[in-house]
Amino acid sequence: MSPPRPPQSEGPAPVVLIVEDEPQIRRFVRAALQSEGCQTHETDSLGRGLIEAGTRKPDLLILDLGLPDGDGIELIRELRTWSCLPVLVLSARTDEADKVLALDAGADDYLGKPFGIPELLARVRALLRRARRSSDSGPIFSFGQIELDLAQRQVRRAGETVHLTPIEYRLLALLASNAGRVLTHRQLLREVWGPHYVEHAHYLRVYMASLRRKLEDDPTLPRHLRTEPGVGYRFVA
Amino acid sequence: MQAAPASLFPYLWAGALVAGVALLASPLRDRLDQANIIMLFLLAVLLAAVRLGRGPGILAAFLSVAAFNFFFVHPRLTFAVSDVQYLLTFAVMLAVALITTHLTTGLRRQAEMARHRELRMTALYEMARDLSGALSLEQVDEIVRHFVRRGFQYEACLLLPDAQDGLSRFGPAPAAGIRQEPPLEPARECARSGQARNDSGWHFQPLRSPMRIRGVLALSPPAGSRQLAPEQQQLLETGASLVAIALERVHYIQVAQEIQVQMESERLRNSLLGALSHDLRTPLTALVGLADSLVLAGRLPPEEEELAQSIREEALRTSALVHNLLDMARLQSGPVALRKEWQPLEEVLGAALQARASQLARHRVQVELAPDLPLLELDAVLMERVFSNLLENAAKYTPPGSTVTIRAGRDPREADRVRIEISDNGPGLPRGRGKSLFEKFTRGRDESAIPGVGLGLAIVHSIIAAHQGRIEAGNQAGGGACFSISLPAGTPPALPQEEA
Numbered sequence: 001m002s003p004p005r006p007p008q009s010e011g012p013a014p015v016v017l018i019v020e021d022e023p024q025i026r027r028f029v030r031a032a033l034q035s036e037g038c039q040t041h042e043t044d045s046l047g048r049g050l051i052e053a054g055t056r057k058p059d060l061l062i063l064d065l066g067l068p069d070g071d072g073i074e075l076i077r078e079l080r081t082w083s084c085l086p087v088l089v090l091s092a093r094t095d096e097a098d099k100v101l102a103l104d105a106g107a108d109d110y111l112g113k114p115f116g117i118p119e120l121l122a123r124v125r126a127l128l129r130r131a132r133r134s135s136d137s138g139p140i141f142s143f144g145q146i147e148l149d150l151a152q153r154q155v156r157r158a159g160e161t162v163h164l165t166p167i168e169y170r171l172l173a174l175l176a177s178n179a180g181r182v183l184t185h186r187q188l189l190r191e192v193w194g195p196h197y198v199e200h201a202h203y204l205r206v207y208m209a210s211l212r213r214k215l216e217d218d219p220t221l222p223r224h225l226r227t228e229p230g231v232g233y234r235f236v237a
Numbered sequence: 238m239q240a241a242p243a244s245l246f247p248y249l250w251a252g253a254l255v256a257g258v259a260l261l262a263s264p265l266r267d268r269l270d271q272a273n274i275i276m277l278f279l280l281a282v283l284l285a286a287v288r289l290g291r292g293p294g295i296l297a298a299f300l301s302v303a304a305f306n307f308f309f310v311h312p313r314l315t316f317a318v319s320d321v322q323y324l325l326t327f328a329v330m331l332a333v334a335l336i337t338t339h340l341t342t343g344l345r346r347q348a349e350m351a352r353h354r355e356l357r358m359t360a361l362y363e364m365a366r367d368l369s370g371a372l373s374l375e376q377v378d379e380i381v382r383h384f385v386r387r388g389f390q391y392e393a394c395l396l397l398p399d400a401q402d403g404l405s406r407f408g409p410a411p412a413a414g415i416r417q418e419p420p421l422e423p424a425r426e427c428a429r430s431g432q433a434r435n436d437s438g439w440h441f442q443p444l445r446s447p448m449r450i451r452g453v454l455a456l457s458p459p460a461g462s463r464q465l466a467p468e469q470q471q472l473l474e475t476g477a478s479l480v481a482i483a484l485e486r487v488h489y490i491q492v493a494q495e496i497q498v499q500m501e502s503e504r505l506r507n508s509l510l511g512a513l514s515h516d517l518r519t520p521l522t523a524l525v526g527l528a529d530s531l532v533l534a535g536r537l538p539p540e541e542e543e544l545a546q547s548i549r550e551e552a553l554r555t556s557a558l559v560h561n562l563l564d565m566a567r568l569q570s571g572p573v574a575l576r577k578e579w580q581p582l583e584e585v586l587g588a589a590l591q592a593r594a595s596q597l598a599r600h601r602v603q604v605e606l607a608p609d610l611p612l613l614e615l616d617a618v619l620m621e622r623v624f625s626n627l628l629e630n631a632a633k634y635t636p637p638g639s640t641v642t643i644r645a646g647r648d649p650r651e652a653d654r655v656r657i658e659i660s661d662n663g664p665g666l667p668r669g670r671g672k673s674l675f676e677k678f679t680r681g682r683d684e685s686a687i688p689g690v691g692l693g694l695a696i697v698h699s700i701i702a703a704h705q706g707r708i709e710a711g712n713q714a715g716g717g718a719c720f721s722i723s724l725p726a727g728t729p730p731a732l733p734q735e736e737a
Contacts, residue, residue, distance in 0.1 A: 011285040022519050022522075022523065024520075024523035024526075024527065025519070025522055025523050025526060027527070028523070028526035028527050028530045029526065031530050031534075032526075032529075032530065032533070035533065035534075039282065052259060066515050073390055078512065092514055092515040092518040092519055092522070093511050093514060093515065095507065095511065096618050109402070113518045113519065113522040114518060114521045114522035114523065114524070114525040114526070114552065114553065114556050115525070115526070116525055116526070116529050116531035117533055117550070118529070120526075201577060201578050201579075201580075202579035202580060202612060202729070202730060202732070203732065203733060205578075205579070205580045205581055205584055205612075205734055206581065206612070208584070209581045209583060209584065219583065219584060219587075220587045220590065220604045220606075221587055221590050221591065221594075222587060226591065227584050227585075227587055227588040227591070229585065229589075229617045229621040230576065230616075230617045230618035230621075231617050
């Protein structure tokens with residue numbers, strides 16, 4: 001395993017709020033985040049979590065869904081009425097429907113328990129990077145051999161222009177501008193096709209497959225357009 | 238003198254009536270006009286026709302003419318007639334009397350029919366009212382038998398489909414109120430064909446509801462009664478369709494109750510499994526994370542770092558076992574609720590390959606999907622478990638460097654199915670273990686160093702079965718194990734057309 005990365009140098013240390021009722025889990029999550037150069041605050045209940053999110057102005061919220069005083073999804077819904085703070089959900093539940101519920105409520109990503117520290121830090125970095133980038137993002141995304149030019153509405157793969165249908169383009173642009181987040185089927189269908197199509201998940205899957213064939217080296221084992229079974233898709237830059 | 242049979246009484250009455258008029262009018266024959274005496278006789282004929290019916294009416298008509306002739310027409314007390322004009326009088330009198338008889342008996346019959354019809358309609362309305370409140374088969378049975386008794390004076394019983402898809406009489410074993418058990422073979426024929434039929438003294442009426450035939454109503458007419466009149470037949474059909482609708486409603490009430498119980502038990506099961514999952518995973522998460530913290534702190538001597546790594550590995554393995562056990566519990570504790578959606582197989586397979594990427598890192602993986610592979614209606618999460626488990630097995634039971642091949646295409650033998658094969662070029666499955674591999678806690682090699690408790694394939698089997706699929710395990714001709722899955726292809730939904 002790689003040694004911990006040195007604290008991030010750009011800007012002030014990011015502030016992370018951890019809402020988790022299990023002290024041992026809080027302990028190692030805190031240690032991992034501090035080794036990453038983050039400043040951390042912790043609470044063990046929904047009520048306190050919501051207050052801390054208001055007063056501490058964190059850059060990221062790590063939230064356990066199964067808290068003793070209620071459902072974490074309620075906290076996300078409440079939070080989303082006044083804040084677009086990135087939320088990473090930790091869940092020990094097996095049911096994908098819970099993850100979808102949390103994501104649809106406004107969570108940005110989820111991590112199933114048990115998870116390792118490298119996984120946790122990768123997700124945290126992606127969310128923090130996204131939050132920073134959204135303020136100064138240029139029109140061009142590049143990932144692997146692919147270049148997505150939002151200004152010119154063009155996609156190039158290894159320098160060659162790739163022809164995408166309007167829907168494929170909209171889908172790719174939406175996923176790429178949410179890199180690192182998991183977008184649920186419902187969210188993607190609503191944004192790309194419109195609110196009447198949220199039950200037509202097969203549209204999405206078919207277009208996703210054709211996007212992968214056009215952009216991925218191995219469409220069966222995609223590097224960028226990842227599947228989250230039963231939940232949605234995640235774009236990995 | 239012997240008593241006359243009952244059917245003769247009306248005729249005697251008719252005779253007596255005419256005689257009475259003759260006796261009454263005789264003393265008055267000098268004061269009354271003959272036309273009025275004829276009126277009196279016609280009144281007698283009318284009374285006879287109204288009260289006693291057609292035959293006595295006709296008798297009264299003839300007797301009246303005769304009596305008038307005998308007692309009131311000159312010469313009296315003989316049938317001889319002095320004035321030929323009287324012949325016309327007799328003819329008109331007879332004609333009027335006969336026509337009166339005919340008309341009044343017709344009216345009488347219609348009134349009688351109307352009364353019967355009203356009785357039956359009342360019975361029908363009452364049944365409709367009672368059936369609308371019936372919530373159980375017992376109530377329906379009782380109401381139907383009451384209706385048939387009132388409307389037809391027959392005994393009846395309901396024959397309903399039983400658990401073996403046959404028909405059997407509904408109700409307690411020694412039948413109450415019916416002479417004998419109805420024969421079942423003609424009843425089944427009636428239910429199959431949907432046509433009413435008469436057989437061995439029973440009348441069978443199918444109970445046809447909007448959805449299907451819900452049973453048969455068997456009527457047992459009393460011995461010696463006539464066939465059903467068309468009007469009765471119609472009443473019976475109307476009644477039968479009311480009963481059928483009531484039976485259908487009772488059926489759906491039962492279905493709704495069952496679904497409610499099922500949903501309740503599923504909710505309970507999910508919350509129990511959810512709590513269990515939470516309680517088991519929380520300490521494992523702490524173990525994995527704390528072991529990671531030790532390693533990542535980078536202050537441990539190499540040997541102890543290895544120990545920390547082992548703690549992490551074991552915790553992750555325990556977690557995989559917990560995952561399998563919870564899945565098995567979910568799959569075994571009742572009907573599996575699938576979240577089926579139409580999707581390309583490639584995506585589900587890709588997710589499984591991604592999940593097993595680390596285990597398969599030292600294997601070669603070949604994916605050969607037919608270009609015409611249709612969308613399949615699958616539960617993405619469960620099917621991902623299927624492929625994950627099969628790929629994990631392939632990785633576990635073959636040496637590094639082996640090739641795992643995944644092939645999928647239309648089944649060459651069954652056009653409406655899709656066949657997916659996951660094969661390897663490893664040592665293959667032990668001989669004669671084909672079926673038992675899919676049982677719980679069965680392992681490919683009993684005492685091996687390869688970890689696992691043998692739940693993986695049992696889970697695979699349950700999930701495939703829930704998708705109406707089949708799975709077979711075998712060895713390939715060239716060596717190596719091969720798991721082949723067959724799934725129904727179905728009819729994928731249409732896709733939107735978009736210009737390129």
